[in-house]
Amino acid sequence: MRVDIISAFPDMFKAVANESIIKIAREKKFLDLEIHNLRDFTTDKHRSIDDTPYGGGPGMLLKAEPFFLAVEELASKKSFVVLLTPQGELLNQKKVQNLSKKEHFIMLCGHYEGVDERVRSLADAEISIGDYVLTGGELPAMVLLDSITRKQNGVLGSQESLLEESFEKSLLEYPQYTKPAEFRGMKVPDVLLSGNHQKIASWRAKQAVKRTSEKRPDLLKENK
Numbered sequence: 001m002r003v004d005i006i007s008a009f010p011d012m013f014k015a016v017a018n019e020s021i022i023k024i025a026r027e028k029k030f031l032d033l034e035i036h037n038l039r040d041f042t043t044d045k046h047r048s049i050d051d052t053p054y055g056g057g058p059g060m061l062l063k064a065e066p067f068f069l070a071v072e073e074l075a076s077k078k079s080f081v082v083l084l085t086p087q088g089e090l091l092n093q094k095k096v097q098n099l100s101k102k103e104h105f106i107m108l109c110g111h112y113e114g115v116d117e118r119v120r121s122l123a124d125a126e127i128s129i130g131d132y133v134l135t136g137g138e139l140p141a142m143v144l145l146d147s148i149t150r151k152q153n154g155v156l157g158s159q160e161s162l163l164e165e166s167f168e169k170s171l172l173e174y175p176q177y178t179k180p181a182e183f184r185g186m187k188v189p190d191v192l193l194s195g196n197h198q199k200i201a202s203w204r205a206k207q208a209v210k211r212t213s214e215k216r217p218d219l220l221k222e223n224k
């Protein structure tokens with residue numbers, strides 16, 4: 001998978017690109033990641049990327065032209081352009097599953113008061129990571145990048161663990177424990193120490209439903 005991210009603050013991505021799963025995915029060549037500075041797609045001598053909104057109002061908007069020039073330079077027929085915006089469709093695991101099949105992403109990050117409305121016409125999808133407003137599209141782009149990268153075949157050691165994760169079957173994951181078997185009086189359930197794989201699987205299935213009905217009953221309705 002190839003991912004190009006267009007941002008006015010490209011340095012924000014340094015840590016994410018060079019740690020943990022994204023780093024491993026890049027090293028193993030599952031992910032070809034390029035972070036682009038929006039300023040590199042300007043044509044004026046001041047390399048200006050923002051301006052005041054027509055009609056007045058507070059703050060600055062990112063201009064349309066640098067985003068258009070960036071997409072025109074980077075896009076091919078296989079590209080899928082995502083605008084990160086709090087006004088977009090809410091990201092969830094189902095969307096992550098579908099998006100992770102795409103071969104090439106171009107992610108557009110807004111900042112300040114947002115982007116010129118005409119930037120929307122570049123996007124194949126507008127994605128929000130939640131009903132709250134962040135300072136820029138950089139953190140949302142990192143969230144999207146992480147969620148689709150870990151779905152690429154071979155990126156995680158065990159593909160099995162992916163299928164068991166929260167939201168995969170509209171259920172939260174069952175409780176998990178590691179050593180020691182007792183910690184400050186809190187014991188690991190006997191069944192997990194039993195070595196009986198059938199019993200463990202059945203306990204986990206029941207716990208996933210119990211946990212979901214306690215914490216996220218709305219997800220169980222999605223299953224019906």
Ligand SMILES: C[S@@+](CC[C@H](N)C(=O)[O-])C[C@H]1O[C@@H](n2cnc3c(N)ncnc32)[C@H](O)[C@@H]1O
Pocket residue numbers: 084085086087108109110111112113114115127128129130131132133134135136137138140
């Ligand atoms: C301060 S926000 C602009 C919000 C805009 N004025 C509005 O009310 O819709 C600046 C940028 O952060 C990004 N952003 C903020 N919250 C986001 C969210 N929940 N999901 C995705 N992107 C978000 C977008 O790229 C947005 O253009």
